[in-house]
Amino acid sequence: MLLFEEALKLVLDEARHINPSVISLPLLDSLNQILAEDVFSDTDLPCFTNSSMDGFAIRYSDNNSWSIIDEIPAGHFHKVDVDIAGAVRIMTGGKLPENADTVIPIEDVDESETKVFLKQGVQIRPGQFVRHSGEDLLSNSLSVSKNTLLEPRHLALLAMCGKDTVRVSEPLKIGVMTTGDELIDINQKPVDDKVRASNLYTILAALKKLNMRTRNIGIINDDKVKIKDAVSAALNSDLDILITTGGVSVGKYDYLKDVFRELGVEVFFNSVKIKPGKPVVFGKYQNGNEIKYVFGLPGNPVSSYATFRIFIEPFLQKVFGQSTEQPTKAILRSKYTKADAKRHFIRGILSRKDNVYYATIQGKQSSNNLAGLAQSNCLILANEDVNTLNVGDEVQCIRI
Amino acid sequence: MLLFEEALKLVLDEARHINPSVISLPLLDSLNQILAEDVFSDTDLPCFTNSSMDGFAIRYSDNNSWSIIDEIPAGHFHKVDVDIAGAVRIMTGGKLPENADTVIPIEDVDESETKVFLKQGVQIRPGQFVRHSGEDLLSNSLSVSKNTLLEPRHLALLAMCGKDTVRVSEPLKIGVMTTGDELIDINQKPVDDKVRASNLYTILAALKKLNMRTRNIGIINDDKVKIKDAVSAALNSDLDILITTGGVSVGKYDYLKDVFRELGVEVFFNSVKIKPGKPVVFGKYQNGNEIKYVFGLPGNPVSSYATFRIFIEPFLQKVFGQSTEQPTKAILRSKYTKADAKRHFIRGILSRKDNVYYATIQGKQSSNNLAGLAQSNCLILANEDVNTLNVGDEVQCIRI
Numbered sequence: 001m002l003l004f005e006e007a008l009k010l011v012l013d014e015a016r017h018i019n020p021s022v023i024s025l026p027l028l029d030s031l032n033q034i035l036a037e038d039v040f041s042d043t044d045l046p047c048f049t050n051s052s053m054d055g056f057a058i059r060y061s062d063n064n065s066w067s068i069i070d071e072i073p074a075g076h077f078h079k080v081d082v083d084i085a086g087a088v089r090i091m092t093g094g095k096l097p098e099n100a101d102t103v104i105p106i107e108d109v110d111e112s113e114t115k116v117f118l119k120q121g122v123q124i125r126p127g128q129f130v131r132h133s134g135e136d137l138l139s140n141s142l143s144v145s146k147n148t149l150l151e152p153r154h155l156a157l158l159a160m161c162g163k164d165t166v167r168v169s170e171p172l173k174i175g176v177m178t179t180g181d182e183l184i185d186i187n188q189k190p191v192d193d194k195v196r197a198s199n200l201y202t203i204l205a206a207l208k209k210l211n212m213r214t215r216n217i218g219i220i221n222d223d224k225v226k227i228k229d230a231v232s233a234a235l236n237s238d239l240d241i242l243i244t245t246g247g248v249s250v251g252k253y254d255y256l257k258d259v260f261r262e263l264g265v266e267v268f269f270n271s272v273k274i275k276p277g278k279p280v281v282f283g284k285y286q287n288g289n290e291i292k293y294v295f296g297l298p299g300n301p302v303s304s305y306a307t308f309r310i311f312i313e314p315f316l317q318k319v320f321g322q323s324t325e326q327p328t329k330a331i332l333r334s335k336y337t338k339a340d341a342k343r344h345f346i347r348g349i350l351s352r353k354d355n356v357y358y359a360t361i362q363g364k365q366s367s368n369n370l371a372g373l374a375q376s377n378c379l380i381l382a383n384e385d386v387n388t389l390n391v392g393d394e395v396q397c398i399r400i
Numbered sequence: 401m402l403l404f405e406e407a408l409k410l411v412l413d414e415a416r417h418i419n420p421s422v423i424s425l426p427l428l429d430s431l432n433q434i435l436a437e438d439v440f441s442d443t444d445l446p447c448f449t450n451s452s453m454d455g456f457a458i459r460y461s462d463n464n465s466w467s468i469i470d471e472i473p474a475g476h477f478h479k480v481d482v483d484i485a486g487a488v489r490i491m492t493g494g495k496l497p498e499n500a501d502t503v504i505p506i507e508d509v510d511e512s513e514t515k516v517f518l519k520q521g522v523q524i525r526p527g528q529f530v531r532h533s534g535e536d537l538l539s540n541s542l543s544v545s546k547n548t549l550l551e552p553r554h555l556a557l558l559a560m561c562g563k564d565t566v567r568v569s570e571p572l573k574i575g576v577m578t579t580g581d582e583l584i585d586i587n588q589k590p591v592d593d594k595v596r597a598s599n600l601y602t603i604l605a606a607l608k609k610l611n612m613r614t615r616n617i618g619i620i621n622d623d624k625v626k627i628k629d630a631v632s633a634a635l636n637s638d639l640d641i642l643i644t645t646g647g648v649s650v651g652k653y654d655y656l657k658d659v660f661r662e663l664g665v666e667v668f669f670n671s672v673k674i675k676p677g678k679p680v681v682f683g684k685y686q687n688g689n690e691i692k693y694v695f696g697l698p699g700n701p702v703s704s705y706a707t708f709r710i711f712i713e714p715f716l717q718k719v720f721g722q723s724t725e726q727p728t729k730a731i732l733r734s735k736y737t738k739a740d741a742k743r744h745f746i747r748g749i750l751s752r753k754d755n756v757y758y759a760t761i762q763g764k765q766s767s768n769n770l771a772g773l774a775q776s777n778c779l780i781l782a783n784e785d786v787n788t789l790n791v792g793d794e795v796q797c798i799r800i
Contacts, residue, residue: 027586031605045771047590052766054651073653075581075622077593091651093582093700093768095593106650136764137771144774152605153800156701157774159598164587181475182493186427187564190447193477193495198559205431205552222475250506251454251491253473300493301556329755355729357755364536366452368493371445371537374544374557400553 003384004310004343007272011282011311014268015318017291018240020169027158032211033168034320035148041141041161044134048095053129056087056109056116057100060126064118068111072097087116096130103129147321169320172240176203177217177230179247179256180299185219198370199245199304203297206308207243210316215239222253231259235285235292242292243312246299249279256296257281265294273384274310275342276303276367282311300367306345306379309400327381327396330357336382336389343384347376350397359397376400403784404710404743407672411682411711414668415718417691418640420569427558432611433568434720435548441541441561444534448495453529456487456509456516457500460526464518468511472497487516496530503529547721569720572640576603577617577630579647579656580699585619598770599645599704603697606708607643610716615639622653631659635685635692642692643712646699649679656696657681665694673784674710675742676703676767682711700767706745706779709800727781727796730757736782736789743784747776750797759797776800 002010022036051057058066059082066087070080072094080088080097087104088097096103104124109116118124137143143161144154150168158166183197190196197219207214220230227247234242247256248270257270265283272280280303281296295312297304314324330350338344347369348359359380363372378397382389389395402410422436451457458466459482466487470480472494480488480497487504488497496503504524509516518524537543543561544554550568558566583597590596597619607614620630627647634642647656648670657670665683672680680703681696695712697704714724730750738744747769748759759780763772778797782789789795 027601028604028608031608041771043590046768047595048593050593054649072593073581073622075583075593089652091653092649093595131766131768136766136769143771151800152602152609153705153770153774153776155605156598156602156705157770159586159601160596160701160770162586162589162596164585181473183475185564186559186562189562190443193448193450193472193475195447195493196560196562198556201427201559202552202556204428205555208428208431209552222473249454249492252489253491301560305553305556326752352726355755355757366531366536368446368531369536370553370557370560371543374553376553400551 001271001273002269004272004274007269007282008311008314010268011315012318014284014293015315018172018319020172020319022167023170024165024167027155027164027166030150030166030168031152031155033150034322035144035146035150035166036169037167038142038146039144039158039161039163039166041137041139041143043162044139045137045160046131046133046135049133050096050131051090051092051094051103051129052131053103053105054092055090055103055105055129057082057090057096058087058102058104059084059099060102060124066116068114068116101130102126105129149322171212172316172319173213173215173238174207174241174243175215175217175234175237175239176200176207176243177220177234178245178299179220179222179227181222181253183219198301199299202301202305203243203245203308206305210313212316222247222255224255224259227255228259228262232263235263235294236287240292242294243297244294245297245304248281248296248298260294260296270296273342275340275344276300277307277345278342280307280311301370302347302367302373305373309379309398310345325399327398328357328378329394330359330397332380332389332393332395333358333391334361335391336361338382338387341384344382345379345398346382347372348378348380348397349376350378350399357397359395401671401673402669404672404674407669407682408711408714410668411715412718414684414693415715418572418693418719420572420719422567423570424565424567427555427564427566430550430566430568431552431555433550434722435544435546435550435566436569437567438542438546439544439558439561439563439566441537441539441543443562444539445537445560446531446533446535449533450496450531451490451492451494451503451529452531453503453505454492455490455503455505455529457482457490457496458487458502458504459484459499460502460524466516468514468516501530502527505529549722571612572716572719573613573615573638574607574641574643575615575617575634575637575639576600576607576643577620577634578645578699579620579622579627581622581653583619598701599699602701602705603643603645603708606705610713612716622647622655624655624659627655628659628662632663635663636687640692642694643697644694645697645704648681648696648698660694660696670696673742675740675744676700677707677745678742680707680711701770702747702767702773705773709779709798710745725799727798728757728778729794730759730797732780732789732793732795733758733791734761735791736761738782738787741784744782745779745798746782747772748778748780748797749776750778750799757797759795
């Protein structure tokens with residue numbers, strides 16, 4: 001059985017085989033998307049040399065009074081000839097007249113109808129309060145680079161560079177199906193041993209949070225023919241990835257591993273030395289030039305979400321050129337013992353006091369305890385060779 | 401002029417006057433929304449006492465072999481009478497027969513056609529591998545509480561509690577207008593002293609990121625009548641908040657403060673001792689029972705985004721019952737000097753090595769340097785009474 005790091009490496013190595021398409025979107029729709037091009041500015045930033053204050057533009061000299069010869073309201077630039085005797089009223093951001101090189105802020109002068117006088121004690125420096133054309137970014141230089149996850153601050157710069165349309169990576173199309181005779185829709189009331197199919201919602205939501213396109217394939221009963229038909233249809237559709245939950249363990253009705261193999265899926269692994277989530281399948285399906293991936297997650301709701309978080313999320317980040325957030329180191333506030341050689345992902349609460357992080361183990365670690373999962377905000381790692389984690393130990397935490 | 405903390409307090413105090421409406425959404429659409437109700441479970445979790453392993457359900461005794469009397473595949477529960485001599489084949493998650501109390505994992509037994517035998521050396525404990533009905537959450541107890549920002553892990557629990565529809569707070573409707581004769585659409589090429597209206601995009605994107613509903617009111621020229629008409633129309637529309645950019649400084653064509661006053665807006669402040677963003681307006685407009693807020697942000701692109709981040713974002717978080725993230729403490733890697741008594745918000749890059757955060761000041765701090773802003777990921781605080789920040793100083797950083 002593979003160790004976690006070995007399994008993760010296999011998953012990440014495959015990510016390079018998926019090349020998302022590129023689509024063009026209006027700038028505002030590109031928020032939270034991945035930029036698929038290097039964007040170069042089509043203009044200097046600032047576009048023109050301008051004043052950083054409301055005041056008067058002058059040509060520097062040792063004068064201390066000037067005639068007000070003109071005014072340039074923002075957006076109304078016109079040619080003015082400025083000599084050392086003249087001052088032009090200018091607003092913050094206003095373009096400097098050609099011969100002006102210095103700005104005196106309005107609060108540093110007294111004004112008469114036609115003149116301005118430097119206030120007592122005010123010193124001016126040549127070139128003060130002037131922002132030079134191109135000082136922030138020169139025309140044709142890189143403004144936002146490919147693979148940037150677009151935040152408002154990037155949209156700000158793209159807007160200033162005139163990008164009303166941007167090219168972004170097209171989200172992958174990912175189908176989710178859940179298998180099991182015990183499963184019922186969530187709007188039904190469970191009787192006997194029926195269980196609401198929460199995994200569909202968890203995984204679809206987790207994909208939505210990563211901006212993927214999702215398809216809800218729904219609940220498939222533990223019937224090998226039905227499962228095979230559903231998986232085959234998914235693999236031969238336009239989906240890039242198929243995620244299943246349930247049916248991957250060693251039980252008598254766990255058909256998925258056989259189905260994957262029978263349909264020609266190359267299975268890289270079907271169990272990993274982890275808890276929760278030991279029975280987890282990762283495979284590749286090749287049909288001509290088309291490559292699709294399958295993730296068979298365990299059916300237990302916590303295992304299903306944890307394996308999504310530790311395998312599929314890093315896989316998708318790699319596909320889109322995003323780096324994976326490094327785990328947060330925290331001081332453990334609980335004790336934990338384990339008797340196996342698996343890597344454990346323990347649900348916990350990560351909190352911060354000053355700049356120190358603390359991790360507290362949250363409730364029962366049973367792999368169907370969704371109440372505990374909902375209250376948690378991290379997975380605390382207990383490595384393969386660890387038997388006991390003590391209060392005060394440093395641990396690594398993955399945020400969820 | 402108000403200090404930052406005084407201004408922020410005024411803003412946050414007003415947040416209580418906005419009560420977002422409540423709307424019902426299908427569960428999956430509620431991701432990233434704010435839950436507007438306490439949700440109680442309609443069933444025990446787990447719903448029934450079940451096995452945590454694939455194996456055999458027995459009634460505990462000191463026996464070490466049992467007759468296989470039945471099998472209960474998941475989803476096919478039926479009544480079985482288990483005495484101490486009988487074992488029922490059961491799958492992970494399968495409901496325990498009434499008289500069974502203990503599960504033996506499949507790997508701990510040898511099987512013949514009709515019997516199971518405990519493997520040499522295996523010890524069983526009464527009650528082992530059994531999850532009890534309600535042990536994670538009892539029926540009618542709180543599962544997810546009001547004001548939770550819904551993550552996939554919450555949707556998981558809500559699904560298991562049968563909530564196919566949830567009540568969430570309706571996002572606010574927020575209009576954004578930008579003013580200035582110098583402004584042009586971003587798809588135009590700037591000539592003379594024209595500037596692309598990037599602020600519209602920055603603020604609309606920042607609002608979208610907070611899940612608000614936005615209305616792009618567009619560019620309004622520096623014409624007092626046109627500005628007044630546009631502001632009046634916005635205040636008397638269904639908008640909850642109006643955000644303007646530009647026109648709030650002391651320049652001759654800065655009409656917005658007058659317009660707000662003339663239209664009956666109660667202006668709480670129109671400048672704050674901060675840099676960037678000193679000219680920033682916050683006001684309330686009351687029309688009968690309706691209360692709307694206006695934020696007049698400065699026109700400089702960096703100032704506009706910074707004031708959004710430090711005033712409007714905390715305001716919206718308060719409205720929706722969310723706590724504001726505390727600033728991150730970091731070790732400064734740059735030197736910074738300031739000569740005024742304002743609070744500075746310096747664009748910088750926050751990075752982490754092991755568990756220590758470092759902050760590096762990013763590029764020129766000019767208030768129109770969008771290139772520097774796009775490359776930054778935080779605002780580093782320099783408090784009012786600080787003149788110099790040195791390499792190695794501890795600073796507070798707000799993520800952007």
